[in-house]
Amino acid sequence: MKKLDLRIPGPVPLPEQVLRANAQPMINHRGKDFTARLPVILNRLRPLFGTKENILLPLTGSGTAAMEAAVVNVVSPGDSVLVLVGGSFGDRWLQMCHRFGAKIYAIHYPWGEAADPNLVSEYLKQHPEIKAIFVTHNESSTAVLNDIQALAEARSDSDALIIVDAVSSLGGTPVEMDAWGLDVVVTASQKCLMAPPGLSFICLSSRAREVVSKTESLKYYFDLSLYEQMLESGETPFTPNLSAFFALEESLKLIEEEGLEQIFKRHILLRDMARAGIRALDIPLLVKDEWASPTTTSVAPLGVDVDKIRLMIRDELGVELAGGQGQLAGKIFRIGHMGYVTPLDILTCLAAIEIAFKKPGQAVAAAEKTWRFKDESGIV
Ligand SMILES: Cc1ncc(COP(=O)(O)O)c(C=O)c1O
CATH class of the missing domain: 3.90.1150.10 (Aspartate Aminotransferase, domain 1)
Structure with missing residues (x-):
């Protein structure tokens, strides 16, 4: 056998009740059943992001979709960004920022070690034009947990936004968006959230929203202003991954218990x-x-x-x-x-x-x- x-x-193994929920029949994603449930799910996710304040948006797509949404909504072509690379997922930030036309400064730290906050503060002093810093919380390719709070503090008086890939950390280790002053946090359903792949989330601080409203890069599916607008009526702009939502409702019960x-x-x-x-x-x-x-x-x-x-x-x-x-x-x-x-x-x-x-x-x-x-x- x-x-x-x-x-x-x-992706992680799923609890039985989550698997069963994933197999529920489809419902109308514009009907009142779903539009009443979506804001509830988002509110239940807030403690995992460590936020009461910030706007939390759901995307259909894996974690990389939320990463791309972060890049295209924050970075206009020609903007200077700092990317911390100590593994494949830091490298993914780098590739994306490159594709979307950012001027890139990169700190490459050894694969298997953590990013040094002192280097970040030195970089920001030397390059005050840096608009955003892209970091990986848990670099899954090496199994290093970066100290995001220290990296966020390293900005001192710089206005740079800090954008955090929390795909393999959120729900397994603390993420304190409000307390640590994080500007954008992305995560996905198939890791510590114990749901199937295909759903990701992006949470934006008010500072990040201000930047997003002025960004000039081309986007359609990941235009976050559409998501924000539709959320007012409990909807997503495009058909959401309903099965993964049903599953997540169950896995959140386990997390809350x-x-x-x-x-x-x-x-x-x-x-x-x-x-x-x-x-x-x-x-x-x-x-x-x-x-x-x-x-x-x-x-x-x-x-x-x-x-x-x-x-x-x-x-x-x-x-x-x-x-x-x-x-x-x-x-x-x-x-x-x-x-x-x-x-x-x-x-x-x-x-x-x-x-x-x-x-x-x-x-x-x-x-x-x-x-x-x-x-x-x-x-x-
Ligand atoms: C830290 C980290 N970031 C991003 C991703 C990409 O997520 P996905 O494969 O869901 O697109 C992963 C997936 O393993 C990851 O571990």
Whole structure:
């Protein structure tokens, strides 16, 4: 019998009630059932964005759609922007800003490390013309969690907007849009929100809305003024991904039941268990503890064919891990532990890894200790 545990950094496995909701019949997206439900869903998402104030808009499309919406609505051709690149998703911001005609300043930081806020403040002092800074909260390609609050503070008296890709962090680790002064935050349905892919969200501060109202780039599907206007009557300008909305209504119930604080704690525990298990196998982790992501762990085994082992773990043992991307392809594998994941899921995943590395019991024992035994004296 084949059973596959999906342990990649999104899309994530979906809870049963979410899957059932996803299969509901279609309704009229211009009818009063949907137009009453849409504002409610958006309000329920607000605590996850850490905002009471800002405008939150739904898009049909994956996370990259929301990223593109951010770029075309904030950047006019010729505007100067600063892009922080330390992995594939930072690089995606860079490619997009380039395509849409921005004048680009880039800080390339090593893949596997975090962006340095001091460099950002130096850049802004040297280039006061910079209008927007594009950053990645959780760089899923490396499994680094950037300190967005510190990066936002590094602007000091600069007026630059800060635009945050929170696709693989929001709902798994704190995002405090209001408190940290973030201007644009984007996320997607298929990661910590535990819904299917195909729905993304963009949240804009009032400063960002002012910029957006004056931007001169060409856009149609992602013209956010249309979304804002239609939201007044509870609608989206184009046919929304209704199935994903139905699913999200259910997954938000689970999120609300567990509570954000507990969810954040659970993600930290999953990360610590994964890291303890890998360390017990004497396999290097790509990322230092201080930057380690609560939603993804990157493992960098030496002297082996990493992809061969990863595929053996999938085909023979039934756990699907993600490979490396870009310059890390063939060098790392990644364990996704966001959303609908429990400590026992991590034990299963580590069991498969320790079997593949021929070290039975070692990773699981270390992870169990992290989970249930705080010291030698007994179960917590
Ligand atoms: C940090 C980050 N940003 C953006 C994306 C792109 O999202 P999507 O694949 O939904 O377009 C991903 C997807 O893995 C991601 O992890």
